[in-house]
Amino acid sequence: MQDIKPLLVFAAVLEHGSMNAAAAALGMTPSAVSQHITRLESLHGVKLLNRSTRHLAPTDAGRALAVHCGRLRRTLADTQTALDNLKTEAAGEVHLAITSGIADTQMFQTALKRLQREYPNIRPVLHVGDRLLDLQQGGIDIAIRGGEHSLDNPDLIARHLVAWPWQICAAPDYLAQHPPITRPEQLHGHRWLHFLPVRITLRHGTESYLLDIADSMPCNQLATVRSLTAGGVGLSLQLEGEVRQYVRQGRLAVVLPEWSLPVVNLYAVTSYRVQSAKTEAALRVLQEAFAAASSETTE
CATH class of the missing domain: 3.40.190.290 (D-Maltodextrin-Binding Protein; domain 2)
Structure with a gap:
C-alpha cells in the first residue's frame, strides 16, 4: 500500500493555508511538510501548488486532488472515532451551538438537565449566539438551527427536532x-x-x-x-x-x-462523520426532549 501521509499533509496545507500553519497543526517542521508535498508532486508528475513568498494556492490538479484528500482525512478520523467508541464511555466536553431564543425554552433546559443527570461524565459547553457558526472550523459538536438553510451544506447532517x-x-x-x-x-x-x-x-x-x-x-x-x-x-x-x-x-x-x-423546522446539525459516544448521547437526549414537548402541544 502506498504511503498516505503525503496526501494527508497536502490536505492539511490546504485546510490551514500555509506550510507553517500545517506544520504546527501536524506537529511537524515546515521543511518536512514541504518535502512531503514535493515527494507527492514528483511521484505523480503533477504540480499541485503554486508557491510564492506571500501566497500559496492549489493548481487545478491540486484542487481536484484536494477533494479526495479531504475525504481521506475525514474517513481516517471517523475510523478512529469508531474505534474509540468501542472502548470509551460517553464522557468529555460536548460543544452545543444554540440561539439565544432556544436557550430560554423549557425543552432545551429539560434536555440539558437530563443530559447532566443521565451522563454525569459529559460536560456541556454552550455557545450562544444568533448567527450561524461553522461547525467544521469552530469546534462545534451539535448546532440547533432553524430553517431550510440548515440542509444546504452537504458536509452536514441535519436531524429534525420540531416544527414551530x-x-x-x-x-x-x-x-x-x-x-x-x-x-x-x-x-x-x-x-x-x-x-x-x-x-x-x-x-x-x-x-x-x-x-x-x-x-x-x-x-x-x-x-x-x-x-x-x-x-x-x-x-x-x-x-x-x-x-x-x-x-x-x-x-x-x-x-x-x-x-x-409559516412554520420553521428546527434541526440538530452535526458534521457529516461518525459521531463520538458523547455526541450521540447528547443528540438522543435533545431529540427525545423536543419530541416530548411537541407531543404535549398536540394532545
Whole structure:
C-alpha cells in the first residue's frame, strides 16, 4: 500500500493555508511538510501548488486532488472515532451551538438537565449566539438551527427536532392601550421590533395577506426582541415554541391567532462523520426532549 501521509499533509496545507500553519497543526517542521508535498508532486508528475513568498494556492490538479484528500482525512478520523467508541464511555466536553431564543425554552433546559443527570461524565459547553457558526472550523459538536438553510451544506447532517409556526406577539398591557386588532391591515399602525425584517404571509381560510413592515426597530439578539416585546415596547414575530411559556404565564399574547403563519423546522446539525459516544448521547437526549414537548402541544 502506498504511503498516505503525503496526501494527508497536502490536505492539511490546504485546510490551514500555509506550510507553517500545517506544520504546527501536524506537529511537524515546515521543511518536512514541504518535502512531503514535493515527494507527492514528483511521484505523480503533477504540480499541485503554486508557491510564492506571500501566497500559496492549489493548481487545478491540486484542487481536484484536494477533494479526495479531504475525504481521506475525514474517513481516517471517523475510523478512529469508531474505534474509540468501542472502548470509551460517553464522557468529555460536548460543544452545543444554540440561539439565544432556544436557550430560554423549557425543552432545551429539560434536555440539558437530563443530559447532566443521565451522563454525569459529559460536560456541556454552550455557545450562544444568533448567527450561524461553522461547525467544521469552530469546534462545534451539535448546532440547533432553524430553517431550510440548515440542509444546504452537504458536509452536514441535519436531524429534525420540531416544527414551530411563527406567531405575532405583544404584551397584554400593550394591547390594552390600543384598539383591538381584528385584521392584518391594522398591524401597520403599531410599533414593531425585529431580529430579521418583518415580511411574512398570513393565511386564514382562502384569504392571504402579505405583511411587510418597513418601520420596525432592529435588534441583533432574538432573546432581547422577546424580552422587549414582553415589556410592552411593541409587536414582534416569535416562534411558538420559544414563547410558549411566556403565553402560558400571560406575559405575551398572540395577535390574530386565527391567522396561520409559516412554520420553521428546527434541526440538530452535526458534521457529516461518525459521531463520538458523547455526541450521540447528547443528540438522543435533545431529540427525545423536543419530541416530548411537541407531543404535549398536540394532545
